[in-house]
Amino acid sequence: SQQGEEDPQALSIQEGENATMNCSYKTSINNLQWYRQNSGRGLVHLILIRSNEREKHSGRLRVTLDTSKKSSSLLITASRAADTASYFCATDEMRNQGGKLIFGQGTELSVKP
Amino acid sequence: DGGITQSPKYLFRKEGQNVTLSCEQNLNHDAMYWYRQDPGQGLRLIYYSQIVNDFQKGDIAEGYSVSREKKESFPLTVTSAQKNPTAFYLCASSHRTGVSYGYTFGSGTRLTVV
Numbered sequence: 001s002q003q004g005e006e007d008p009q010a011l012s013i014q015e016g017e018n019a020t021m022n023c024s025y026k027t028s029i030n031n032l033q034w035y036r037q038n039s040g041r042g043l044v045h046l047i048l049i050r051s052n053e054r055e056k057h058s059g060r061l062r063v064t065l066d067t068s069k070k071s072s073s074l075l076i077t078a079s080r081a082a083d084t085a086s087y088f089c090a091t092d093e094m095r096n097q098g099g100k101l102i103f104g105q106g107t108e109l110s111v112k113p
Numbered sequence: 114d115g116g117i118t119q120s121p122k123y124l125f126r127k128e129g130q131n132v133t134l135s136c137e138q139n140l141n142h143d144a145m146y147w148y149r150q151d152p153g154q155g156l157r158l159i160y161y162s163q164i165v166n167d168f169q170k171g172d173i174a175e176g177y178s179v180s181r182e183k184k185e186s187f188p189l190t191v192t193s194a195q196k197n198p199t200a201f202y203l204c205a206s207s208h209r210t211g212v213s214y215g216y217t218f219g220s221g222t223r224l225t226v227v
Contacts, residue, residue, distance in 0.1 A: 033215055040223075042119075042203055043156075045215035088155060090216075100146065100171070101216060103156040 006089060006104040014112050019076040021107040023089030024069075030092040032065055032072050033101065037086045046074075046087075081113045115140045119204050119219035125227045126191065126198060134189045134222045136204035143209045145187035146216065149173060150201040159202075162187055163209075191224065199226050 007022045023032070031050045035043040049056045049065045049072065056063045062075040076083055086108045090101040117138040126132045136145065144163050148156040158171030162181040176195025181187055187206075191198045201223050205216040 035216075035218075040201075040221070042218035042220045043205075043216070045217070048215055100158060100161050102158070103148070105155040 006107045008107060009105065010108045010110070012110040012112065013079060015079060015081055017079055019079050019083070019109055019111070021074045021087050021109070023072045023104055025091045026070065028094045030094055033090045033092070034063060034074050035088045035090060037088065037106070043088065079111045081111050083109060084111045085109060117204060117206050117217050117219040119222050121222060122220070124222055124224045126224060127227060129193045131190055131192050132224065134191070134202055134224070136187045136189065136219060137185055138206045138217070139185060140206055140217060142206035142217070143184070144207045145181070146205045147179065147187070147189045148203045148205065150203060156203060159189065198224055200224060
């Protein structure tokens, strides 16, 4: 079952611009995480935001969480060509005692130099 | 360096053949996971294990089997019962379940049926 739905499915921007990706989910969560995947590679953990947090920063990344709307956004500021990758949100659902993550379909980001 | 290793990187399977994908971690993580990724898609959970000698089915366990005899290892067998096994398989691990930690992923195995 897919918990997260991401929007847009694909995003193309110029270097230096900001990129915003959104994630919506259906059930109550313990936390929400964002991952990055370069083509043909494994996923890399970027940032985790807990259900009692509203905003978190890590370098050029800013994540927000709105539990009332069951949505999150990932903002990448001053994007670089090296940011080109697919980005996935993943939720740790409260009903899952096993701590397994449910991943969304991903947003494919292309940053043109 | 600590990490999670998947092998082989590429694997070809003939019709009716069972194949085993290896996943080893030296991070001292308790929990390990197998996901399947199809082109342009998200990840779907096949099996996961919270502790040695115990594992649970994920959303798409049919046609797959796993074992967890050692903390470091969580091999996945794709059996002949899996009718459409061509996909990218990702193994991950994390600290104790029920705690909010991120996953560490391997670099994946690409399985193709020939």
